[in-house]
Amino acid sequence: MGLQSTKHSKAKQVNILMLGLDFAGKSTLLYKFKCDDVFLTSPTIGFNVDMIETGTGFTLTLWDVGGQQKMRQAWCNFLENADGLLYVVDSSDKRRLEESKKEFELILKNEFIKSVPVIVLANKQDLPGALNAEEVTRRLKMKKYCSDRNWYVQPCCAVTGEGLSEALQRLTTFVKQYGRSKGTSTIFKEIEAL
Ligand code: G3D
Ligand code: MG
Numbered sequence: 001m002g003l004q005s006t007k008h009s010k011a012k013q014v015n016i017l018m019l020g021l022d023f024a025g026k027s028t029l030l031y032k033f034k035c036d037d038v039f040l041t042s043p044t045i046g047f048n049v050d051m052i053e054t055g056t057g058f059t060l061t062l063w064d065v066g067g068q069q070k071m072r073q074a075w076c077n078f079l080e081n082a083d084g085l086l087y088v089v090d091s092s093d094k095r096r097l098e099e100s101k102k103e104f105e106l107i108l109k110n111e112f113i114k115s116v117p118v119i120v121l122a123n124k125q126d127l128p129g130a131l132n133a134e135e136v137t138r139r140l141k142m143k144k145y146c147s148d149r150n151w152y153v154q155p156c157c158a159v160t161g162e163g164l165s166e167a168l169q170r171l172t173t174f175v176k177q178y179g180r181s182k183g184t185s186t187i188f189k190e191i192e193a194l
Helices: 026-034 075-079 094-109 133-139 164-182 186-192
Strands: 012-019 047-053 058-065 084-090 118-123 151-155
Touching (some): 012 026, 012 075, 026 058, 058 075, 094 133
Parallel strands (some): 012 084, 084 118, 118 151
């Protein structure tokens, strides 16, 4: 995908929070973002974290916070420092999409994440009957709930990696724009100068 994982980088660092219900595919995505292998996941207890060098002068620190019911209360603790949100849905699970929408709405109402850009990853596009990006956009009521920020719904497959490169590119663009609009943070001034 042309993206490299890095543990030690001089690039500027921004925080990307990855949320979504359990089983949506967050941990698989996190792993796929940093290397091109399929790996076996087990339900995330707590959180996973990794850093990705985007090649555009800054490093994304991706926080994969467990999506099980008991972890969802902890989501807002991670929101305070987020510069971008990746919200992952299982596009093939129409039944749980409604539950996912409710959680998504709650997150978006949080003051800390006001105007923070959002990429929805419409994951599991390889499965039969998976809803496409337009349908996920409609069901999550993106136009209504994300009218105050940059947003995009990216169809993807965590297993093959399809759509992930596009998602990160768009996220990077949005995060830069968000930094410019905030205009106060030193880190964003430095990013803008790149
Ligand atoms: P989570 O971290 O959001 O809870 P996981 O989700 O990454 O643990 O993934 C949950 C299950 O979905 C895993 O299956 C994983 O392999 C599968 N999965 C993730 N993304 C995709 C995808 O794009 N397509 C398909 N077909 N499956 C996917 P198992 O069986 O290992 O529990
Ligand atoms: Mg997980």
